[in-house]
Amino acid sequence: MSLKMSDATLTYPDGRGRLTALDNVSIDVPAGRFVAVTGPSGSGKSSLLAVAGTLITPDSGDVIVGDVAVTGADAKERARIRREQVGFVFQQDNLIPALTAVDQLLLAVDIRGMRRAKHRDEAMALLDEVGLADSAGRRPHELSGGMRQRVNIARALMGGPSLLLVDEPTSALDTERGRAVVELIARLVRERDLAAVIVSHDLATLGPGLASGVDETIELVDGAIRSRDTHGAAA
Numbered sequence: 001m002s003l004k005m006s007d008a009t010l011t012y013p014d015g016r017g018r019l020t021a022l023d024n025v026s027i028d029v030p031a032g033r034f035v036a037v038t039g040p041s042g043s044g045k046s047s048l049l050a051v052a053g054t055l056i057t058p059d060s061g062d063v064i065v066g067d068v069a070v071t072g073a074d075a076k077e078r079a080r081i082r083r084e085q086v087g088f089v090f091q092q093d094n095l096i097p098a099l100t101a102v103d104q105l106l107l108a109v110d111i112r113g114m115r116r117a118k119h120r121d122e123a124m125a126l127l128d129e130v131g132l133a134d135s136a137g138r139r140p141h142e143l144s145g146g147m148r149q150r151v152n153i154a155r156a157l158m159g160g161p162s163l164l165l166v167d168e169p170t171s172a173l174d175t176e177r178g179r180a181v182v183e184l185i186a187r188l189v190r191e192r193d194l195a196a197v198i199v200s201h202d203l204a205t206l207g208p209g210l211a212s213g214v215d216e217t218i219e220l221v222d223g224a225i226r227s228r229d230t231h232g233a234a235a
């Protein structure tokens with residue numbers, strides 16, 4: 001599964017005119033590729049993720065997730081793609097204070113209407129994959145910021161999505177812990193053959209590209225792609 005965005009343009013109403021949040025953006029993220037999007041505040045990073053994740057339909061251009069042209073799909077079909085194919089990790093850690101780590105993951109299953117018991121093994125395996133097997137019974141206040149973000153990542157992978165979209169996962173972490181989170185995502189991209197896009201205004205946590213496992217870094221300015229860096233590897 002992959003993400004392909006071609007010439008996506010998105011505008012928002014702005015007073016009497018329109019503000020261009022995305023300006024002819026094209027990105028190609030095949031399975032197993034980890035793309036980072038950076039840029040200053042207001043450059044369109046969150047808009048790009050929202051369009052990639054089928055939450056917003058662009059004014060023009062195409063978005064293809066797997067083999068489905070999302071831009072031509074109706075709301076029901078888009079919701080299905082989102083449910084089955086897309087895992088989101090948001091900036092805030094959105095964990096529910098009263099729930100243990102494993103229950104945070106199972107809640108995602110409840111919301112998707114799947115049977116809980118069947119998914120306990122999957123949840124435990126995912127917590128193990130992100131290094132939290134021993135913390136499955138802990139509540140958010142008993143976990144560090146980095147651990148909470150790992151729970152978020154594990155939760156996004158419940159149900160086996162093929163596209164992982166991550167919004168500023170390191171904003172509440174110091175550089176070292178932030179980089180560990182980026183490296184973890186890179187490992188999961190390889191192991192699970194995910195197509196992944198991470199948004200970050202913080203180049204330091206992305207590290208020197210290849211070293212942290214990022215295949216390509218795209219810089220957005222005023223909604224348009226200003227530069228692409230494949231860190232010395234083939235594009």
Ligand SMILES: Nc1ncnc2c1ncn2[C@@H]1O[C@H](COP(=O)(O)OP(=O)(O)OP(=O)(O)O)[C@@H](O)[C@H]1O
Binds near residue numbers: 019020201
């Ligand atoms: N719902 C909305 N309605 C109107 N304008 C919006 C809306 N969402 C975003 N914008 C505007 O679109 C532009 C791009 O916003 P976006 O949130 O995508 O940028 P960003 O790079 O993610 O910013 P940040 O790093 O601050 O989160 C900004 O000028 C923003 O003010």
